[in-house]
Amino acid sequence: MVLSRFWLVIFISSILFIMVGLFTSQYYSIDYVLNGKKDEPILIAEKFINEFPKPLQDSILKADEKTFKVNIDTLNADTTYVFKNKTVKIYSGVQKSDGLLPTCKASLFDIILPLMAYLAFFCGLMELLIISGASEKLAKKLSPFFAQIFPSIPKNHESVSYMTLNFAANFLGLDSAATPFGLKAMESLQTLNPDKDRASDAQIMFMCLHAAGLTLIPTSIIGYRAAANAANPADVMLPCIITSFIGTIAALLLVGIRQRINFKSATLLVGLMSVIAAIVGLLFYINGLNLIEKNFFTSNLSAILLIAIIGLTLTYAFIKEKKFVEQKTTIFDAFVSGAKNGLTTGVTIFPYVLGMLAAISFFRNSGLFEMMSEGISVIFLNFNVSKEITDSLPVAMLRPFSSSGSRGFMIDAMNNFGPDSLTGRLSSIFQCSAETTFYVIAVYFGSINVKNTRYTLATMLLVDLICVITAIAVASWFFVR
Known part of the structure; x- marks a missing residue:
């Protein structure tokens, strides 16, 4: 309900703003809102x-x-x-963004079709994990920890393994793999949901933890900084990890308090401490590398681990081939069956993605976003906030709406102010440490036809705000001399 009303507010306010601009001669033509293309x-x-x-x-x-x-x-x-x-x-x-009609076209050809390809491949792998019994084994290992965070999920339920794979993919910056795992997790959680139109507690917790975007290897951010000729492209890596980790803890606490989760559980505390220790240990290791070693490590770790996941899945499926025979199928046929399910999921979520991106297109091209962004920057300047910080705020503001839009602002900030300026670095941290909230909600809940998302949107936006404040504090601590 909240998402629906917010969607209507974006659309209607943007249309009104465009019409007022036309009749007050602010715009000569509004055709670009419908047919224009980005950067024209x-x-x-x-x-x-x-x-x-x-x-x-x-x-x-x-x-x-x-x-x-x-x-x-x-x-x-x-x-x-x-x-x-x-x-x-x-x-x-x-033009800041594609017009309505190019957006509709791009949402199919540039977003949904590539996404369907990723979904088909990784859903095929997941079918192998299910039939071979690997997902069941993973769920058994992690059930004690997940039982504390997701008390409504039965012991050893398959959704645990899917959520684990989603978190791991996000952690390693593997966006193409994270989405299929996440959609499979939502589908699995929906089987436990007594009210199919209303988000369950477990789904809300999963969504908010996913949106916090805990990232260990911000591969794409490092790549953009390297392209902008940053002195040390990986110098934002540690701030990105700290910011996203604090956002994840904030999401866990905000949702956990509302769902009355027992944070005094020894299992939960041990699990959290283990994750923190692993992150700190890896940070110490990375900090001991020189520039070339850091670049080599960050550029190869994610790719190696993804290849390892694929290889281990296929190897385990081969070892457990008898289970496929028992199911009267083969490893390849099982992969194809899973891939078909991935294609079906892609078709299901397309209308939700289309509706959200169309609203964002109107919002950007109306000029309403820029006006709000400038207004917020003026307010911050009146509170003596550094201009270097206010210059990076458009990235933070646009990030919940559009990943490509915020990425464009990030690249523009690095080009205009320099990749090694506070503005350039802070823009990179903003881009890395939050999720495209509205797109994610549309995709994940749209895939299972959940209409009432309850307090998911408000919580995710609050987590985004916490990430923004944390990013400013961390960037100031690291890069302001």
């Missing part, structure tokens, strides 16, 4: 050639293809004059 110039006016000063007329007419661009400085948007059929169209600035 925006049409702001159209005039007859004789309405321009004579020097400008001459420049336009003498320019190649009658297209004259004015680029006074790098801080202001280019202004482009295009002469055609007795009129000159004036373009200035670039």
Whole structure:
């Protein structure tokens, strides 16, 4: 219900803002909202050639293809004059996001189809884990710990193994693997849900822990920083781990208190201390490496572990081939069967993703997001918050709505302020330490047709806020001299 109303608010407020801008002459044309593409110039006016000063007329007419661009400085948007059929169209600035129709197209071809391919492959592997009995063994090992966090899940339930694989994939920065494991976990948890239209406590806990995004190897962030010629691309790694870990603990506490989980349990405390010890130990190891060794370690660990997971799954399935015979199938046929289920899941979630991305497209292109972002930056500046911090806030604000949008702001921040500036580094930490909240809710709950998400959205947004505050504190601690 909350998500539905929030979706309507985004759509309606953005449409109203666009219409007001059109009738108050803020916009010359609003066609870009429907048909424009990201980074394309925006049409702001159209005039007859004789309405321009004579020097400008001459420049336009003498320019190649009658297209004259004015680029006074790098801080202001280019202004482009295009002469055609007795009129000159004036373009200035670039579009922040794809329009509605390109977004609809991109949501299918750039998001859903690749996602369906990932789902097909990893759901095929998961079918092997199920039939071979590997998932059952993993669930038995972890059930004592998960029983404290998810008291409603029966002992040795298969959802435990799926959630474990999802957390592990996120932990290692394996987004392509994390989503299929997560969707399978939600599907498995739904079998235990007595009210199929309403999110269960276990589903809410899983979603909030997933959204906190505990990450050990921020591979993509390091790659973007390396492309921007950062002196040490991996220097944000430790701040990313600390921020995402605090966000995960915050999610556990916020949901746990609401669900009255017993945090005094010895099993839970031992489990948490073990995770903390493992993270600290790995951080000490990484801290002892030189720059080249760190880059080699971070670029290869995730890939090696993913290959290891695939290899071990296939090897274990081969060892337990008798179980496949008992099920009157083969290893390959079982993989194909699981892959088909992955394709079905992709088709199911498409409408939910489409609806959310369409609303975000309107929100960005209306100018409402930029206005809110600038307003928040002004408020922060009045509280004497460093301009370097306020310049990075658009990444934090957009992250819950759009991963690609916030990534664009992050890259822009590194290009304009430098990858080794506080703004560039903080933008990287923001991008790494939170999840695309609205997209994730739409995908995960959409895959099982849950309509009432209860307090999931509010909790996930609060966790996002905690991650933002933590990121600012950690970045200031590490990088402000």
